[in-house]
Amino acid sequence: MKLVSTLFISALVVFVAGCTQEQQNKISRSVQNWTGTNGVLEFYAGDKLVRRFIKIDKITTGMGTDDNKPRSYRYGYGVLDENFNLIADPGEKKVYFEISDYGSNYIFFENPR
Known part of the structure; x- marks a missing residue:
């Protein structure tokens, strides 16, 4: 279970790092809008x-x-x-x-x- 969590977080970090600044801003706004x-x-x-x-x-x-x-x-x-x-x-x-x-x-x- 711990390995799955670590892999998920690692994949998420790689995904966000590969996004352009505008895509990162959109993701941030969607999280902020949700919260x-x-x-x-x-x-x-x-x-x-x-x-x-x-x-x-x-x-x-x-x-x-x-x-x-x-x-x-x-x-x-x-x-x-x-x-x-x-x-x-x-x-x-x-x-x-x-x-x-x-x-x-x-x-x-x-x-x-």
């Missing part, structure tokens, strides 16, 4: 925080329907943190959001709490 994250997305107008979404599992790049090419926006679901306290308070709901690549000032990070 989930506790992301925070903040939007700024100059130096002022104007909108915050918390409890984001993932942000997805929009893809074209016919050509399957990436679009210039990303989207996801998160709780709108209306009072900016990084906590999903009663009454704060999970909502859909979109982020344009054109002129958006935003930061995405893992919630430290």
Whole structure:
């Protein structure tokens, strides 16, 4: 049993090492999407925080329907943190959001709490 585990892990390491950086990133994102994250997305107008979404599992790049090419926006679901306290308070709901690549000032990070 120990030999089988060692061989499996060795094969996995060889497989990942043989992948391009983009393939490794895709594998990492799929594992992260499966395990989930506790992301925070903040939007700024100059130096002022104007909108915050918390409890984001993932942000997805929009893809074209016919050509399957990436679009210039990303989207996801998160709780709108209306009072900016990084906590999903009663009454704060999970909502859909979109982020344009054109002129958006935003930061995405893992919630430290």
